[in-house]
Amino acid sequence: MFLVSLITQAAPDPNSGEINSMSSDLFQCIANASSAKKKTTNGTPSWLKFKSKSADQKMDLVQVLAINALELTAPAAFFLRPSITCSIPNSPPPTDSFNRRPFIQVSGHPGSLAPAGPHTLWKKQTDTSTEIEVYEYLSTSEDPMRNVIPKYHGKRLWNEDIFLELEDLLDGFGPSPAIMDIKMGSRTFLENEVTNIKARNDLYQKMVKVDPQAPTPEEHDAGAVTKLRYMKFREEQSSTSLLSFRIEAIQFPYSNNIIDVKTAKSECHVGEILDKFLPCSEMKSMLLERLKFIKSTLEKSKFFMHHEIIGSSLLIIHDATKISAHLIDFAKSVKSPTNLSHFVQWEMGNHEDGYLHGLSNLIRILESKQ
Numbered sequence: 001m002f003l004v005s006l007i008t009q010a011a012p013d014p015n016s017g018e019i020n021s022m023s024s025d026l027f028q029c030i031a032n033a034s035s036a037k038k039k040t041t042n043g044t045p046s047w048l049k050f051k052s053k054s055a056d057q058k059m060d061l062v063q064v065l066a067i068n069a070l071e072l073t074a075p076a077a078f079f080l081r082p083s084i085t086c087s088i089p090n091s092p093p094p095t096d097s098f099n100r101r102p103f104i105q106v107s108g109h110p111g112s113l114a115p116a117g118p119h120t121l122w123k124k125q126t127d128t129s130t131e132i133e134v135y136e137y138l139s140t141s142e143d144p145m146r147n148v149i150p151k152y153h154g155k156r157l158w159n160e161d162i163f164l165e166l167e168d169l170l171d172g173f174g175p176s177p178a179i180m181d182i183k184m185g186s187r188t189f190l191e192n193e194v195t196n197i198k199a200r201n202d203l204y205q206k207m208v209k210v211d212p213q214a215p216t217p218e219e220h221d222a223g224a225v226t227k228l229r230y231m232k233f234r235e236e237q238s239s240t241s242l243l244s245f246r247i248e249a250i251q252f253p254y255s256n257n258i259i260d261v262k263t264a265k266s267e268c269h270v271g272e273i274l275d276k277f278l279p280c281s282e283m284k285s286m287l288l289e290r291l292k293f294i295k296s297t298l299e300k301s302k303f304f305m306h307h308e309i310i311g312s313s314l315l316i317i318h319d320a321t322k323i324s325a326h327l328i329d330f331a332k333s334v335k336s337p338t339n340l341s342h343f344v345q346w347e348m349g350n351h352e353d354g355y356l357h358g359l360s361n362l363i364r365i366l367e368s369k370q
Contacts, residue, residue, distance in 0.1 A: 119171045120153050122163040126331070134330040135164060138303060145301040148294045149327050169326055174253075174319040180277055181248040182314040182362070183262075186240060186346050186354025189231050190310055190332055194348075199224035207233055228348070239265050243365075244358030245314075250277050253319070271365050278318070281370055286323045287316065288366050294325065295359050298342075305340055308353045309333050314362075 116122045125132055132155060138145055139152040151167035170177065201224045207214050214233055219225050225233075238246040247270060249260045261273050278284045294314075298304045310332035316325045342356035 116153075116156075116165050119168055120165050121168050122156060122158075122165055125162045125164060129331040130333050131330045132162070132164065134333050135166075141303070143301050143303045144297045145303050145327075148297050149330075169315060169324065169328075170317060173317055173322070173324075176253045176255075177317050177319040178250070178252050178277060180250045180316040182245055182316065183240070183248050184245050184312055184314055184327075184355050184358050185310060186244040186352075186357065187231070187235060188240065188311050190308070190334065191348060191351065194226075194228035194231055197226055197228075199226050200230075203227060203230040206230065210237065237265070238262055239267070239270055243267060243270065243361045244354035245362055247273055248313070252277075267361075267365060271369060274366060275369055277316075278366075278369075283318060283323060284366055284370055287318075287325065288363060288370075290323065290325045291359065291363050291366070294327070295356065295363065298356065298359075304342070304355075306336055307333050308336050308340065308351050309342075309355050310353055312355070314359075 123131075135149075135152040136155070137143075138149065150169055153165035153167070156163040156165055199219075199222055204215060204219065204223055204225045207225060207230055210233075215225060219229075232241075235241045240246045242265065247261050247264060249258055249262065250273070251258050259273075261269075264270055264273060274284075278287060309327075309330070312327055312329045312333065314325055315328045317323065336351040338351065340352055342353060343360075344350065344352045344354075346352045346354060
């Protein structure tokens with residue numbers, strides 16, 4: 001997971017008719033484009049889940065990503081939105097600039113976030129996270145991968161907890177930029193997480209709840225599936241299996257409405273979503289240039305070629321004038337015993353993650369939209 005903040009500035013009223021109309025039109029446009037696909041009882045495509053703010057249901061991008069983190073093995077990126085002040089218990093008082101930048105923590109464990117300064121954030125580390133090793137190595141080496149990740153400002157110890165101080169990737173953007181989180185790779189689980197071959201009834205129950213026809217006759221008879229079988233099934237519910245990436249969720253400027261699209265499976269659906277997120281050809285060209293730079297950089301990186309990059313995301317941000325894309329989330333990046341192509345299809349024991357396969361597909365789809 002990664003932390004970004006939004007600077008509190010004057011912005012249009014999110015409840016205004018203009019913004020509600022924009023969000024409604026956007027949703028209708030995507031829904032119309034997929035009208036031939038399977039629909040739910042209310043007419044909304046099953047691959048598109050629309051959440052809106054109301055008196056009874058307040059849902060924004062960060063909350064959806066938090067839910068994704070609970071439903072899937074790979075953690076979702078999480079965001080700090082301007083709202084209620086949130087800080088670590090017994091932490092030092094924030095600077096004057098951060099008194100004007102209130103935050104709310106919407107995912108992760110309580111006390112895991114902290115503002116560090118006007119351009120950086122703290123991210124709490126867990127006992128099993130490999131993120132410290134990734135940032136420590138890349139920040140002190142000449143490996144080119146350091147140029148496509150957030151800048152690292154050191155490791156911090158507070159109240160016996162360890163934090164990373166990282167670049168705030170939203171710094172320098174307008175008051176309400178568009179944000180997209182793309183989970184990269186052909187799998188979101190480590191090999192050592194699926195080595196247990198014991199079939200489990202709880203995983204079978206989760207599977208049939210999503211798709212009663214998914215288990216084989218043998219699995220139906222046993223009423224159980226292995227964790228590997230279940231995790232593969234989960235990846236098949238999105239574009240992860242087909243394209244080696246999936247779009248988790250997007251948030252548009254000046255809107256509390258979000259579109260949760262982690263179940264978009266086909267290339268056609270993914271392309272439609274990218275079209276709405278990047279409404280003009282100039283913006284697509286800017287992102288393509290950045291993605292090609294990232295791909296070229298990773299192909300030259302010895303660190304990348306020797307590590308499985310599991311559960312990592314591309315965080316894409318744009319406003320009216322500029323766009324950025326960075327690799328984030330390295331809690332499951334582990335050294336591989338062999339060199340990796342990041343293209344070859346994963347099989348147990350080969351440690352391939354499909355990262356470059358996914359990035360190449362993303363570039364290809366964007367090029368087809370120009």
